[in-house]
Amino acid sequence: MSDYNFAYLDEQTKRMIRRAILKALAVPGYQVPFASREMPMPYGWGTGGVQVSAACLVPEDRLKVIDQGADDTTNAVSIRRFFEKTAGVATTTKTTEATLIQTRHRIPEEPLTRDQILVYQVPIPEPLRFLEPRETETRKMHSLEEYGLVHVKLYEDIARHGQIATSYAYPVKVEGRYVMDPSPIPKFDNPKLESEAIQLFGAGREQRIYALPPYCHVVSLDFEDHPFVASKADHACDLCGSNSTYLDEVIVDDAGGRMFVCSDTDYCEGRRAAGHLGRLAAPLGQENAA
Amino acid sequence: MTPLLQVKGLTKRYGARIGCTAVNFDLFPGEVMGIVGESGSGKSTLLNCLAGHLEADAGSVVFDTRAEGPRDLRAMSEPERRMLSRTDWAFVHQNPRDGLRMGVSAGGNVGERLMAVGARHYGGIRAQALDWLDRVEIDADRIDDRPTAFSGGMQQRLQIARNLVTGPRLVFMDEPTGGLDVSVQARLLDLLRGLVREMGLSAVIVTHDLAVVRLLAHRLMVMKSGQVVEAGLTDQVLDDPQHGYTQLLVSSVLQV
Amino acid sequence: MIEITALSKNFVLHNQGGAVIPVMRDAALAVARGECVALTGASGAGKSTLMRMVYGNYLANAGVIRVGDLDVAQAAPRQIIALRRDTLGYVSQFLRVVPRVPTLDVVAEPLLALGHERAAALARARDLLGRLNIPQRLWSLSPTTFSGGEQQRVNIARGFAHTYPALLLDEPTASLDAANRELVLTLIEEAKARGAAILGIFHDEAARARVCDRVVDVSGFTPGMIN
Numbered sequence: 001m002s003d004y005n006f007a008y009l010d011e012q013t014k015r016m017i018r019r020a021i022l023k024a025l026a027v028p029g030y031q032v033p034f035a036s037r038e039m040p041m042p043y044g045w046g047t048g049g050v051q052v053s054a055a056c057l058v059p060e061d062r063l064k065v066i067d068q069g070a071d072d073t074t075n076a077v078s079i080r081r082f083f084e085k086t087a088g089v090a091t092t093t094k095t096t097e098a099t100l101i102q103t104r105h106r107i108p109e110e111p112l113t114r115d116q117i118l119v120y121q122v123p124i125p126e127p128l129r130f131l132e133p134r135e136t137e138t139r140k141m142h143s144l145e146e147y148g149l150v151h152v153k154l155y156e157d158i159a160r161h162g163q164i165a166t167s168y169a170y171p172v173k174v175e176g177r178y179v180m181d182p183s184p185i186p187k188f189d190n191p192k193l194e195s196e197a198i199q200l201f202g203a204g205r206e207q208r209i210y211a212l213p214p215y216c217h218v219v220s221l222d223f224e225d226h227p228f229v230a231s232k233a234d235h236a237c238d239l240c241g242s243n244s245t246y247l248d249e250v251i252v253d254d255a256g257g258r259m260f261v262c263s264d265t266d267y268c269e270g271r272r273a274a275g276h277l278g279r280l281a282a283p284l285g286q287e288n289a290a
Numbered sequence: 291m292t293p294l295l296q297v298k299g300l301t302k303r304y305g306a307r308i309g310c311t312a313v314n315f316d317l318f319p320g321e322v323m324g325i326v327g328e329s330g331s332g333k334s335t336l337l338n339c340l341a342g343h344l345e346a347d348a349g350s351v352v353f354d355t356r357a358e359g360p361r362d363l364r365a366m367s368e369p370e371r372r373m374l375s376r377t378d379w380a381f382v383h384q385n386p387r388d389g390l391r392m393g394v395s396a397g398g399n400v401g402e403r404l405m406a407v408g409a410r411h412y413g414g415i416r417a418q419a420l421d422w423l424d425r426v427e428i429d430a431d432r433i434d435d436r437p438t439a440f441s442g443g444m445q446q447r448l449q450i451a452r453n454l455v456t457g458p459r460l461v462f463m464d465e466p467t468g469g470l471d472v473s474v475q476a477r478l479l480d481l482l483r484g485l486v487r488e489m490g491l492s493a494v495i496v497t498h499d500l501a502v503v504r505l506l507a508h509r510l511m512v513m514k515s516g517q518v519v520e521a522g523l524t525d526q527v528l529d530d531p532q533h534g535y536t537q538l539l540v541s542s543v544l545q546v
Numbered sequence: 547m548i549e550i551t552a553l554s555k556n557f558v559l560h561n562q563g564g565a566v567i568p569v570m571r572d573a574a575l576a577v578a579r580g581e582c583v584a585l586t587g588a589s590g591a592g593k594s595t596l597m598r599m600v601y602g603n604y605l606a607n608a609g610v611i612r613v614g615d616l617d618v619a620q621a622a623p624r625q626i627i628a629l630r631r632d633t634l635g636y637v638s639q640f641l642r643v644v645p646r647v648p649t650l651d652v653v654a655e656p657l658l659a660l661g662h663e664r665a666a667a668l669a670r671a672r673d674l675l676g677r678l679n680i681p682q683r684l685w686s687l688s689p690t691t692f693s694g695g696e697q698q699r700v701n702i703a704r705g706f707a708h709t710y711p712a713l714l715l716d717e718p719t720a721s722l723d724a725a726n727r728e729l730v731l732t733l734i735e736e737a738k739a740r741g742a743a744i745l746g747i748f749h750d751e752a753a754r755a756r757v758c759d760r761v762v763d764v765s766g767f768t769p770g771m772i773n
Contacts, residue, residue: 159395
């Protein structure tokens with residue numbers, strides 16, 4: 001154990017954040033302001049998510065941190081180490097074993113359960129920001145439910161590209177009331193926003209927390225004649241052969257060679273361990289031999 | 291017949307200065323009323339108080355709503371007022387940049403009010419946008435262009451289409467022909483006149499151009515120093531002005 | 547149909563020391579349905595002023611101007627607007643229209659304002675323009691560019707588009723050639739025949755003698771010298 005208070009933040013700060021979280025859960029989709037603290041990492045590296053995680057962690061928790069679906073990227077590794085050091089909690093890369101998962105830009109493929117909390121790192125919490133730059137005006141639009149402008153953005157997409165080209169941070173309406181930015185997750189993940197787990201969103205620089213309580217109704221906005229599609233690359237995973245996961249495209253040589261792999265590394269490994277093989281996969285444990 | 295708009299004792303002060311004071315009038319369905327006066331006479335203040343952009347200090351503005359009949363705007367909640375201004379009202383700004391979204395295509399500009407009141411069928415929204423572009427004489431193939439690529443006259447016509455697409459009953463216009471070439475003005479005036487007649491619109495038009503009100507307005511109010519000094523039938527006020535200020539105004543117009 | 551009693555008017559020039567110029571004193575006349583009455587008098591005697599007061603264009607200071615059921619001298623603006631739309635037509639000497647509007651639309655406008663079908667209104671406009679010898683190639687052009695005589699005939703077509711029960715005509719045959727003058731006089735006679743009450747100014751004495759039933763000399767209503 002280090003000399004830090006449990007999970008870095010002092011108890012008063014954690015109480016303040018927990019109050020914001022409770023309010024956010026009580027008003028799903030509503031952006032609750034909170035007094036975001038300076039954290040020992042730069043803005044944009046998940047300061048909002050880290051503060052929310054710190055306020056939720058208890059010593060018995062098992063923490064998983066993912067960045068773009070992977071457990072082994074810099075951002076994920078450093079945040080995991082941060083909480084190992086400051087909270088001394090157990091960590092894991094297995095989605096099913098984790099009690100609290102902090103994520104950037106993905107929702108795990110494995111359906112979450114009622115015993116889990118998913119914490120999102122959010123860069124810009126305001127879904128109307130790029131349409132209306134004035135904060136006073138966007139607040140008023142939220143309070144009066146004036147959301148026509150969101151559809152103007154989708155209209156422009158279709159007019160220009162023939163379809164809704166927005167592929168991430170796709171706006172949703174929560175419980176028929178607030179329009180919410182689900183953070184920059186791919187729109188493939190939008191259906192997973194209706195979940196058994198508690199989902200918390202923390203924006204550190206913008207000082208906002210919002211939340212989706214379990215089983216909350218989340219609808220991706222669309223047009224009747226251009227319905228929402230949770231699209232993904234039209235391939236199977238080249239490692240585990242899955243047809244139903246979100247894929248990353250990886251350039252493998254300078255001759256145009258590429259492969260598609262699951263962005264959720266834990267899920268992919270689990271499938272390969274169970275014996276599923278993709279087009280380019282060697283059996284697990286023999287990657288280097290190939 | 292119930293007036294669409296009844297204004298009584300409307301007063302707006304800016305500290306010690308008077309914006310407009312004790313303004314009274316009724317506007318009936320299908321009527322177009324002009325407000326003229328020099329800069330600083332209070333005509334824009336009055337228009338903004340009527341449209342709910344400014345809060346008046348005293349008096350009442352009663353609008354005959356579709357659902358609940360006559361209601362005082364000053365007693366209405368902000369959501370109700372904003373809903374009115376998206377559906378039953380339109381506001382045409384002098385500078386089209388103030389009334390358009392310059393980063394959004396012409397079709398998106400026209401469609402915004404439809405989407406704001408719940409239209410969710412892309413094809414239907416687009417068809418209505420095309421219909422309105424046609425009515426304001428903008429070619430269909432410009433529907434996906436941004437207003438930044440339009441001339442001043444086209445921008446102003448686009449602003450009108452954007453405002454009228456939800457079939458409002460009352461239109462506020464602030465110097466609608468202000469920044470336009472004379473030849474473009476004529477076309478716009480003809481367009482406005484046709485729309486007012488076909489849609490049975492009521493309108494309040496603020497301008498300092500007496501020729502514009504003669505052609506567009508049924509009735510005329512003349513303002514000076516925040517007060518209405520004369521009101522009546524447009525051609526009567528212009529041809530037989532009773533107040534000294536109106537006589538001065540009318541006799542000051544340059545003849546072509 | 548038109549009945550004027552004890553009508554008076556002053557002009558007050560506020561910007562010229564508040565000078566008061568009386569221009570009409572105790573005017574009285576009546577025009578029955580189917581009747582045409584001409585106003586006469588020297589230039590400046592007040593013929594046009596009286597016409598304009600009947601049309602509501604000038605305010606009366608005292609008296610009654612009854613057109614149909616409405617007292618124009620007391621009426622609210624919207625009542626006068628309604629009167630002008632369906633009851634009282636006016637053919638002035640000047641054509642005042644939005645530039646660039648086609649002639650056909652200019653003539654059809656009074657009918658469109660009354661809510662007539664566009665096709666029917668345009669058909670009536672074509673008929674009138676044809677009768678008044680406006681060449682068809684001009685119909686789609688704005689009348690603002692026309693010659694004086696053509697403008698005058700467009701004005702007449704507009705004034706006769708709707709069958710107003712009462713009509714004011716300000717020199718309808720001025721600047722017309724013999725053939726067109728004849729056409730206009732026929733139109734006036736037709737209007738009389740259908741029961742329109744017509745009040746007019748005709749400097750053309752032969753025309754006046756032909757269509758007018760009576761003459762009223764407005765010199766009788768002209769106040770004395772300017773105070």
